[in-house]
Amino acid sequence: MSTLTTKGSATRARIIEGASATIRELGVTATTLDDIRARTRTSKSQLFHYFPSGREELLLAVARFEAALVLTDQQPYLGNLATLADWDAWSSWRDTVVDRYRRQGGSCPLNTLTSQLGRTSPGARAVVTELLAHWQSEIAAGVRQLRDAGRISSRLDPDTVAAALLAGIQGGVLIQMATGSTVHLEAALDTALAQLQASAPGVAPDGTTPRAFPTLAG
Amino acid sequence: MSTLTTKGSATRARIIEGASATIRELGVTATTLDDIRARTRTSKSQLFHYFPSGREELLLAVARFEAALVLTDQQPYLGNLATLADWDAWSSWRDTVVDRYRRQGGSCPLNTLTSQLGRTSPGARAVVTELLAHWQSEIAAGVRQLRDAGRISSRLDPDTVAAALLAGIQGGVLIQMATGSTVHLEAALDTALAQLQASAPGVAPDGTTPRAFPTLAG
């Protein structure tokens, strides 16, 4: 690998971003190198100069890019979860997640990339796995915070709760991809948060709670 | 469309099943018509005889086939949910779901098919949407049953709970595809069931319950 000049790394970044955008529009399968070339105004040799082993390598770079995007995008909210022990932090995080995916209109490039690369390339699998682990650990930290502050039942295991919550989010997004609606995503988030809150000491057995957090009243 | 003879429909079915199996192994994108031909010992003309508009049409038929498979596979357990109002029914359903996907080893052809066809073909989208709706309504019926029997809080909305549960399952399977592990799937199911049970009238605020159902003890 030759050392990149300023110009070089700019081009490389342009390719990745363009590829990412193209994939969002067309899907991984339908996206060809020529589509990417067209959007990024690059030549064949540039693509293979910066990603010598070709398409796979570029797609992997896109996966990393998308993963980083998700994290930097969520991080402030996740950070709040881990430090505030405050229902409002959870509530606004919930809204952020829903907003993000609603705006994204059900594309989730990472899911698509996983479908295509997951089987073939262990690298892509690792990227996704690490993203999930990171995400989950931040959620778990938030749950632990709540538990230590005595705001949820001490019988809830933070890691299990976080795993379930993450699964709900991923599934909600997946379903959004098929149906176009975010109701499942919202149901997953709201249900999980309601569960946390309902477990709080001092909440009546039937779920009635004096706090202002949304519950699942029928 | 010419009328199918016995032999004809047998061949057609063989193609669909073979395609389904091939896709499980190779993924949708990597599966070519020749792969399917090889496995099903058919000729090009047969493929296009039974699926005149080609690959897309065949894939759609596979999607329908898989959807039907999931439903007939789950139906007895789902039926129990809707009639028994019994924690054991839920527990064994939970085990069935986990078993099914664990045995399947994280392939989920429907997810893969959605990724590839969802964008292009509205037909595939419809198949998945309908499968999800069906599945969800069966779960919701079970939850309603529990509620009417007074075994869970009346404040839980069956449809919302079912939507969240379904999202958790789908997400769990999706994560299994990336990580190879079913812990998220199990966490989603266990958390949801624990939530239902914890909401039962007579359960202590901290989640302590006299019943034998697994809880999320830390």
Next chain:
DNA sequence: CATAGATTGGACTTGCCAGTCCATTTTTCG
């Protein structure tokens, strides 16, 4: 400035794969 290495343009090759076509065989049914 000079040169080595980085960057870029784009024509060309290669191979694959969906889809076409027609000839042949098999089945149905009057």
Next chain:
DNA sequence: CGAAAAATGGACTGGCAAGTCCAATCTATG
């Protein structure tokens, strides 16, 4: 049986898309 319809075999086409290659240009730096 015998014609019509259905089923099958497999060669062939056409196009597309990934990857190669080399010549031409830029950029860093001594």
